[in-house]
Amino acid sequence: MSGTIVGGGLAGSEAAWQAASHGVSVTLHEMRPVRPTAVHRTDHLAELVCSNSFRGDKLDNAVGLLKEEMRRLGSLVMRAAEESRVPAGAALAVDRDVFSRVVTESLERHPLITIVRSEIRGIPASSDRHPVILATGPLTSDALSADLARLVGQEHLYFYDAISPIVLAESIDRTKVFRASRWDRNTADLKARTTPESSAGVQSGPSCGVDDGQGDYLNCPMTSGEYECFYDALVEAESATVHDFDKAVFFEGCLPIEVMAHRGRDTLRFGPMKPVGLVNPATGRVPYAAVQLRQDNIAGDHYSLVGFQTQIKWGDQERVLRLIPGLEHAEFVRFGMVHRNTYINGPTVLADTWQVRRRPSLFCAGQMSGVEGYVESAASGLIAGLNAAALASGGQPSAPPRTTAIGALAYYVSHANPAHYEPSNITFGIMPPLEAAPKQKAARKLAISERALADLRTWMHERTSQSLPAVSQT
Numbered sequence: 001m002s003g004t005i006v007g008g009g010l011a012g013s014e015a016a017w018q019a020a021s022h023g024v025s026v027t028l029h030e031m032r033p034v035r036p037t038a039v040h041r042t043d044h045l046a047e048l049v050c051s052n053s054f055r056g057d058k059l060d061n062a063v064g065l066l067k068e069e070m071r072r073l074g075s076l077v078m079r080a081a082e083e084s085r086v087p088a089g090a091a092l093a094v095d096r097d098v099f100s101r102v103v104t105e106s107l108e109r110h111p112l113i114t115i116v117r118s119e120i121r122g123i124p125a126s127s128d129r130h131p132v133i134l135a136t137g138p139l140t141s142d143a144l145s146a147d148l149a150r151l152v153g154q155e156h157l158y159f160y161d162a163i164s165p166i167v168l169a170e171s172i173d174r175t176k177v178f179r180a181s182r183w184d185r186n187t188a189d190l191k192a193r194t195t196p197e198s199s200a201g202v203q204s205g206p207s208c209g210v211d212d213g214q215g216d217y218l219n220c221p222m223t224s225g226e227y228e229c230f231y232d233a234l235v236e237a238e239s240a241t242v243h244d245f246d247k248a249v250f251f252e253g254c255l256p257i258e259v260m261a262h263r264g265r266d267t268l269r270f271g272p273m274k275p276v277g278l279v280n281p282a283t284g285r286v287p288y289a290a291v292q293l294r295q296d297n298i299a300g301d302h303y304s305l306v307g308f309q310t311q312i313k314w315g316d317q318e319r320v321l322r323l324i325p326g327l328e329h330a331e332f333v334r335f336g337m338v339h340r341n342t343y344i345n346g347p348t349v350l351a352d353t354w355q356v357r358r359r360p361s362l363f364c365a366g367q368m369s370g371v372e373g374y375v376e377s378a379a380s381g382l383i384a385g386l387n388a389a390a391l392a393s394g395g396q397p398s399a400p401p402r403t404t405a406i407g408a409l410a411y412y413v414s415h416a417n418p419a420h421y422e423p424s425n426i427t428f429g430i431m432p433p434l435e436a437a438p439k440q441k442a443a444r445k446l447a448i449s450e451r452a453l454a455d456l457r458t459w460m461h462e463r464t465s466q467s468l469p470a471v472s473q474t
Helices: 010-021 062-072 076-083 096-109 142-152 224-236 257-261 314-321 374-392 405-415 441-465
Strands: 002-006 025-030 053-056 091-094 113-117 132-134 157-163 166-168 217-222 289-295 302-305 332-334 337-343 359-364
Touching: 002 010, 002 374, 010 025, 010 076, 010 096, 010 113, 010 132, 010 374, 053 062, 053 374, 062 076, 062 374, 062 405, 062 441, 076 091, 076 096, 076 374, 091 096, 096 113, 132 374, 217 224, 224 257, 224 314, 314 332, 359 374, 374 405, 405 441
Parallel strands: 002 025, 002 132, 025 113, 132 359
Antiparallel strands: 053 091, 157 337, 166 302, 166 332, 217 289, 289 302
């Protein structure tokens, strides 16, 4: 039993781990460092090039549920994230270097995984006993993109993604900023998480939202005058040239800060710069606007600007961002940048098992399949890896129930309206509603999570009874 995986990002790394963990010999191809990209800076697998945040980590939000499902399915990405965790309120954020090192070393040590550093310019041959997973991500090479386009019979869609700047911690003026998490939801009590043995399958409290008395974010408060000055400079700044910019489509969940600003003078105050839930201890009041800085590594010497992904030219970035109180003398470790993301029209191409309909021994996973976000990309790779292992073992691939977060994501990718298809994060909105839903919103979300984890457990047992590759229940 053997298989080939092309792409060593989150999806490809997770797929390789899943397939190899179930007895399939895997060859994982990653073109870096033989061929670098415009945004990667290391040769590590699963390198995070945008934010260091995996978003919410509670069971009352959909991505928190997705994480818990992945943990129960034995996810390498989730294990690496826990080992590299940094403070981020009620969210899961990681030290990006430690995270990618854990993933890389885990894959390198696995006896059934061979990592080949070379560019694959065409789709490799595949068969039922030797499936292939394409997980080349949003920066798929032109040659491989062209070959994939020929296979699926249509052109790729595309959108542009932007990366937030990172500042050196010691260059932040601590006399002008204050430490706090929104609504005091800080990283603490990390062990307070749902366990498979819990009777209800869901806990009612947060997994990492207990106030430990110290906030996880540095907050740069702004007066109305400071905000107006910053806004005017932002909308007047020069943007970097983007190829085909006249046709650029940005993912709504990751809009460049200047694109949001052009939608209205107060848009930022109701978006990434909203001050709600933050009280400046120096004044005892909620500021007019606030910029949040999130710790970017375990050492705590790098901070990223939350929600400040941008395509502004670097010279203007430095000038504009230094108008933020506390960043007047900031030293930028990395400026923001924009890059092109490529993805296929999933509903016309993929089954809910992540198989290509025209060629079932070929799987597509990750952002190129039409999911958005680190966790969603890894989740698609997880199921693709499990199903590739099933196929190589002589079994039948299967999709998790749509009532689970991971199954709902697969259903969306394979059943959404192809005429208006765009990448999606996981949301409760793409999961079937409860038949007798609680009236309270929070209770309703927890009930959806309870149903999801129960249905996931049933699906896992069914796979075992059908002699398909078993999945971890840890």
